[in-house]
Amino acid sequence: MINDNAPGSRARRDIAKTVSAVLDTKFFKALCDPVRAEIIRRLVTIGAADVGTIAKTMTQDRSVISRHLAQLERAEILMSRKDGRRRLYDMAGPDIVTKLEDILAAVSPMRELCVPFGGRECNCAGKCECGRAAA
Amino acid sequence: MINDNAPGSRARRDIAKTVSAVLDTKFFKALCDPVRAEIIRRLVTIGAADVGTIAKTMTQDRSVISRHLAQLERAEILMSRKDGRRRLYDMAGPDIVTKLEDILAAVSPMRELCVPFGGRECNCAGKCECGRAAA
DNA sequence: TGTATATGTGCACATATATGCACATGAGTC
DNA sequence: GACTCATGTGCATATATGTGCACATATACA
Numbered sequence A, B: 001m002i003n004d005n006a007p008g009s010r011a012r013r014d015i016a017k018t019v020s021a022v023l024d025t026k027f028f029k030a031l032c033d034p035v036r037a038e039i040i041r042r043l044v045t046i047g048a049a050d051v052g053t054i055a056k057t058m059t060q061d062r063s064v065i066s067r068h069l070a071q072l073e074r075a076e077i078l079m080s081r082k083d084g085r086r087r088l089y090d091m092a093g094p095d096i097v098t099k100l101e102d103i104l105a106a107v108s109p110m111r112e113l114c115v116p117f118g119g120r121e122c123n124c125a126g127k128c129e130c131g132r133a134a135a
Numbered sequence C: 001t002g003t004a005t006a007t008g009t010g011c012a013c014a015t016a017t018a019t020g021c022a023c024a025t026g027a028g029t030c
Numbered sequence D: 001g002a003c004t005c006a007t008g009t010g011c012a013t014a015t016a017t018g019t020g021c022a023c024a025t026a027t028a029c030a
Helices: A010-022 A026-034 A034-046 A050-055 A062-076 A093-107 B010-022 B025-032 B034-046 B051-056 B063-074 B093-107
Strands: A078-083 A086-091 B078-083 B088-091
Touching: A010 A093, A010 B034, A026 A034, A026 A062, A026 B025, A026 B034, A034 A050, A034 A062, A034 A086, A034 B010, A050 A062, A050 A086, A062 A086, A093 B093, B010 B093, B025 B034, B025 B063, B034 B051, B034 B063, B034 B088, B051 B063, B051 B088, B063 B078, B063 B088
Parallel strands: none
Antiparallel strands: A078 A086, B078 B088
């Protein structure tokens, strides 16, 4: 089809729907906070660990770390299991990779379909901030 | 190496570093808000549009939409250019796909390296919520 | 049983973010 | 020039989120 990227085209509506569906707010939100990012960094480095062990190396209170860990598990970034009175958390590596692959698959048609401004040059003659615009 | 996924191993430290580097907070934060998600949906559907046109179809004030659009541009999800007194925004399709490919490339070693709890079964005998854990 | 340890939760508070109004700026039109 | 239209920004306010303390719960151990 020559007119796939026309405004409101079937192709555009389809990809909009697919992209919306795959935009997992819970997943992205969990990745935004710097403390949670640091927790992820440490769990990747050291492997499975309990709440106290993780909290000991960070400035926040244990209860705060506990809540961050629970949120990361709800976002399916971590998994947990009980070990006596402790709870062990570990990275859900395969799940994370699968989720990102799904997102990429949904988004990748945008490479051809959502070329900004149809690839047309800006006629601003350097007056606006469109530096990244025209290929 | 047989011990690549040992706690603190070189492989683990490397991937932790790579993953941290690729976790673009600005990018993820921009994707969290439901209003911004809706803006993305409409821009994918209709293609390039100015602030007023987008705002007209949404409940929020024009100024609010204007700020969301600016944030999405800073996150390199949208691009903009001036057209007279209007400012046109459009999806930065190729940039978005490239960014997600970079993220996936950085994360994909986690599929083998971060199998939760080393793939070992939980010995809870059904008492804890480790359903997604084993296998 | 009593005690110590690990974790989760209610609550109050601080900070961040989203929102809408009023107004300023910039660009087109008369 | 005066006027109109589109956009961006300062400000006050509402809502969401992160934080730490105190306490409750659950498990292990003497």
